[in-house]
Amino acid sequence: GAGVSQSPSNKVTEKGKDVELRCDPISGHTALYWYRQSLGQGLEFLIYFQGNSAPDKSGLPSDRFSAERTGGSVSTLTIQRTQQEDSAVYLCASSLLAGGQIGTQYFGPGTRLLVL
Amino acid sequence: ILNVEQSPQSLHVQEGDSTNFTCSFPSSNFYALHWYRWETAKSPEALFVMTLNGDEKKKGRISATLNTKEGYSYLYIKGSQPEDSATYLCAFPLPYSSASKIIFGSGTRLSIRP
Numbered sequence: 594g595a596g597v598s599q600s601p602s603n604k605v606t607e608k609g610k611d612v613e614l615r616c617d618p619i620s621g622h623t624a625l626y627w628y629r630q631s632l633g634q635g636l637e638f639l640i641y642f643q644g645n646s647a648p649d650k651s652g653l654p655s656d657r658f659s660a661e662r663t664g665g666s667v668s669t670l671t672i673q674r675t676q677q678e679d680s681a682v683y684l685c686a687s688s689l690l691a692g693g694q695i696g697t698q699y700f701g702p703g704t705r706l707l708v709l
Numbered sequence: 710i711l712n713v714e715q716s717p718q719s720l721h722v723q724e725g726d727s728t729n730f731t732c733s734f735p736s737s738n739f740y741a742l743h744w745y746r747w748e749t750a751k752s753p754e755a756l757f758v759m760t761l762n763g764d765e766k767k768k769g770r771i772s773a774t775l776n777t778k779e780g781y782s783y784l785y786i787k788g789s790q791p792e793d794s795a796t797y798l799c800a801f802p803l804p805y806s807s808a809s810k811i812i813f814g815s816g817t818r819l820s821i822r823p
Contacts, residue, residue, distance in 0.1 A: 635798075686753075
C-alpha cells in the first residue's frame with residue numbers, strides 16, 4: 594500500500610512569503626506528526642494530531658506556523674511571512690495508536706524548504 | 710523535563726568492524742522505545758519497537774537490547790558495511806495522558822569507512 598506522501602518535495606521561496614506544505618498519511622492512521630530538521634540539527638517536534646482531538650501545538654516555534662488536518666486525513670502546515678531560519682526539511686509521519694500509546698512512526702519523504 | 714540522550718553523537722568505523730551505541734531514556738512510566746535509521750536524503754525508517762525489559766531484537770546484522778529499569782538501550786551492528794552509514798535515532802513515546810508526544814534523541818551519526 595501507499596506510504597506517507599508529502600508535497601512539494603522541494604520549495605524555494607522569498608523571505609516574507611507564505612508557504613503551504615502538504616502531508617498525506619497512510620490510510621487508517623489516526624496519529625499525524627509534523628517535524629522539522631534544520632541543518633545540523635536533530636528532529637524537532639512541531640505539532641501532533643490524533644483523531645478528532647485538539648492538536649498538540651506545543652512544538653510550533655512561533656505564531657507564523659499553523660497546521661490543520663481535514664477529515665482526519667490530509668494535513669497542511671502553513672508558514673506565514675517566512676524567515677531564513679525557517680529553512681529546513683519538514684517531515685510528516687503517521688502512526689496508529691497501540692494500547693493508547695504511539696506505535697511505529699512512518700515518515701514521508703519530506704519537503705526541503707529554502708527561504709532566500 | 711524528559712530527556713532522551715544518545716551517545717556518541719558521531720562514530721566512524723572501519724568496514725567489517727562491529728560497533729554499538731547507546732540511547733538513555735526516563736526509566737519511569739516506560740511504555741516502549743523505538744529505533745529508527747535515517748539515511749541521508751531519505752526518511753527515517755523504523756528498525757525496532759522494544760517494549761519488554763530484557764528484550765533483544767535482531768534484524769540481519771543489527772540488534773538491540775533494552776534495560777527499562779536503568780533506562781537504556783544499546784544498538785549493535787555486527788560487521789559494519791558502507792550501507793550501514795546513517796543516523797540512528799531512538800524515540801521514547803510519552804504516556805497517552807501526556808498529549809501522546811514522542812521524544813526523539815538527537816541521534817548517532819554512523820559513518821563506515823570502506
